[in-house]
Amino acid sequence: MEKLFVEKEIKYIGDQLRPHWIYENFHILGDAIVAFIGEVDVKLDEMVDIEDVINNEPIYSKSMLNFIIEQFDIDLTAMVLAQRLFISIIKEVLEGYGVAVLRKGDDLFYDGRKLSVSIATKSITSCLIHTGLNIIKEGAPISASDLSEMGIKNIKEFANRIMDKYRQEFESVKLATYKVRGRA
Amino acid sequence: MEKLFVEKEIKYIGDQLRPHWIYENFHILGDAIVAFIGEVDVKLDEMVDIEDVINNEPIYSKSMLNFIIEQFDIDLTAMVLAQRLFISIIKEVLEGYGVAVLRKGDDLFYDGRKLSVSIATKSITSCLIHTGLNIIKEGAPISASDLSEMGIKNIKEFANRIMDKYRQEFESVKLATYKVRGRA
């Protein structure tokens, strides 16, 4: 799995959560994780989370650290499990900064306030994850927390730690599937 | 997913990590998680982790809290991801007790000492996980930690919290696969 921290800001409007967005934009072919900073503004008709559509809850945040993951050869149940593990990894990396957060499913909470948005979905040829972490909470539509109040200032370094840990984890998950004897 | 805490002690020798061990012994059919306390003594020829076989590392612990999970309709990659998430959940439950541990893949460490063993495997019809947490560390072959030094005394309550959290997590994972629009 390749990784990339994109230096320029990108406004996330939801349509980036599509197959080959990474390949088309950054020429990374195959399993990949990309991070970038940018405003998040997902209108209802770009949302893949139909629960949010039903509840009429578009997503807005002035500045988020965004991750897009695309993986092939994986089904949606595994991808949602991978997403939950990815959220656990963010929690663990934050612990390395001395910050304690609470994970509930695919959400992270700091001081009872929501830090993150996340969704996993499936295309014809791959599965995809978007996760966003508030950098600055103003403008977010719900009671929110953000990375700046936790003292995370070097966002790039923080993002790279998360991406490296996820890549190692997924590599180790695959090795774990190779090393076991099946039980007849 | 059904759960059961088995009141009587069971010595875990590895052959319980087989399809339908739960069904045959506790008459729970389908996806299930079972916990029990007991000595753990897995000889090389019962091990499914071939890495341990190659390294000639049988498993022994005088008293462990053991979990056996059997799930159907899941492939091995998803099951290993579920196992990692299960280990994260144990970490999170320990945090609820005020105990901080470190997760590395499918291992938990307390004070730099290993608390757990875990493996996930596949049968013809299902996938299976065994996870053991030292209750008393004496006799374990490597530098170990245990639940008793963390002050976890009510093992049954601890086990039930873990099992409940895992069941809720997996239920929520499945719902997450149902609520998203695919991307053409």
Add this chain to the structure above:
Amino acid sequence: MEKLFVEKEIKYIGDQLRPHWIYENFHILGDAIVAFIGEVDVKLDEMVDIEDVINNEPIYSKSMLNFIIEQFDIDLTAMVLAQRLFISIIKEVLEGYGVAVLRKGDDLFYDGRKLSVSIATKSITSCLIHTGLNIIKEGAPISASDLSEMGIKNIKEFANRIMDKYRQEFESVKLATYKVRGRA
């Protein structure tokens, strides 16, 4: 699997056979079966059955009892098998009313005249079935039979019997996959 009999009439034009139509309209998440009464008017460009498109056979019926089933974690071959079983179940429920019909694949015939239309298809995240049974046969383009001539007057009760039997059947099918030993 949840079930719902929708009290208000809905005109079925084919575009309801899409992923999450049930979730978006009735807020039932996951595997579900929904029944409703309504005119059926499926033009060629909404048809998923390409055989009918090739044969230039749009579907029209003035009033049908319609079923929409959406299931996740199932492939198309299994869904077509489930559809055939669903048609068998309708036949069996009709026998409970003292009415004998003949099943040929996914069609039901009464007195040699066609009672039903049915199709199963696949989306990126799920599989779907539509089945329609004529309530009043006038206006149907082929030699048809209908429920009213069989004396089925309480359509809601009839629909609920079918939906309950299908849900029980599918539940029992899953249990049957859990209870068997694989053969090495």
Add this chain to the structure above:
Amino acid sequence: MEKLFVEKEIKYIGDQLRPHWIYENFHILGDAIVAFIGEVDVKLDEMVDIEDVINNEPIYSKSMLNFIIEQFDIDLTAMVLAQRLFISIIKEVLEGYGVAVLRKGDDLFYDGRKLSVSIATKSITSCLIHTGLNIIKEGAPISASDLSEMGIKNIKEFANRIMDKYRQEFESVKLATYKVRGRA
């Protein structure tokens, strides 16, 4: 799918429900359905139905019409659905003889008495079904019915009708998966 009615009697003891039993004995390669007449005597340790093992219910019948089906490229959920459809087909063929039976899951009942046994399972490379219909009920361990009391005398012709209808049904199921447009 090839079919074969085996002229000589074969005692069914359960171990015939294994991959390639048909290929090894009758040199039919690939998807196949075979019928034969014989005593049925399945001891607990040959049973794949663990529910029967738990309930200590071995199977015995002095003379049954047995079907073994092996299919490749199919998963266990689809195979259990196919089994239920196979049981529906037996019911429909019996209707052609003027005999009314009741289907409950994978069982058939005549006059409230059980006519059949059936199980579906999975091997590493295929799925398998065994279905047995009592020809003579004496010696069967439960309240039973049989084909002779229904006036079915030409067992071979009866078996061939069932096998032909199943083969046509499965062929038509596959065609139904090929003819539909997917829904994005």
Add this chain to the structure above:
Amino acid sequence: MEKLFVEKEIKYIGDQLRPHWIYENFHILGDAIVAFIGEVDVKLDEMVDIEDVINNEPIYSKSMLNFIIEQFDIDLTAMVLAQRLFISIIKEVLEGYGVAVLRKGDDLFYDGRKLSVSIATKSITSCLIHTGLNIIKEGAPISASDLSEMGIKNIKEFANRIMDKYRQEFESVKLATYKVRGRA
């Protein structure tokens, strides 16, 4: 698998590489291979090969022998393997004409010059291959070779040999999956 050589010329613009193009146009249902002669002019927005899109490489050839293959019950990895084998088969058929070519992945080279284009992709319900072989090389955008310089004049016979060999190969591949014992 059915085959068809289409007598009339068809201009290939890329949109023929879609599910059921064969069924809708030639009324062949299920796995099929079709060959036709025609100009090839695939603009960037019809290309499924995103590598070519990124490299801004549309495809043009004045006259190609085109093959479209659609297969169901196959995943994309298997379909790409089948595509490579299909290219090997073209090479082998050319050897039967006394013509030596070099295969590199899904490309064929004659005298160091490229003879072919090929791509495999996936739809919701099937997988698809397009392969084109230059008949006349003029107008092709890269250094090219063609069938006419190899002395292949009866294109229909050549196409039929290839299609027959591929169908036999795939049939034999399926039989090979049925004849082997799994290893526990």
Add this chain to the structure above:
Amino acid sequence: MEKLFVEKEIKYIGDQLRPHWIYENFHILGDAIVAFIGEVDVKLDEMVDIEDVINNEPIYSKSMLNFIIEQFDIDLTAMVLAQRLFISIIKEVLEGYGVAVLRKGDDLFYDGRKLSVSIATKSITSCLIHTGLNIIKEGAPISASDLSEMGIKNIKEFANRIMDKYRQEFESVKLATYKVRGRA
């Protein structure tokens, strides 16, 4: 995919075609291809090719170049396609030595005489291929050819060329599945 040419001779008796034989013996975890030289003597009860068992055709050769391939995350149809492609690659490598052979399915013929044996099978967690090429033909039970009569003397170099080409091919196959847009 890792590769290894084993310097010491190994007698191939068929039981090496099992999951993790490579991992247990050479400590290579995951997808791998291994080559070794040795006598081949596969008795009927170690054969996975039931066709050979039925035909009572054990395999014997005094000295063969053997390849064992184990791959995870692949189904049996894809593995048989990979096997055929592997055989094509051996043919292409031989062409590089100026030797022309004929491929029929998974067999290679030189001068009308058989050079190879090959089989692909499936375990609970992986798929496996064995391919053997006669080095010295004496003692082979059928009309055979061998590498020595083709002038292939440096068997290790020959084996490494084949293994390298297969690894590159499979890597390129996976990339080909990542680069294409799905067709809704």
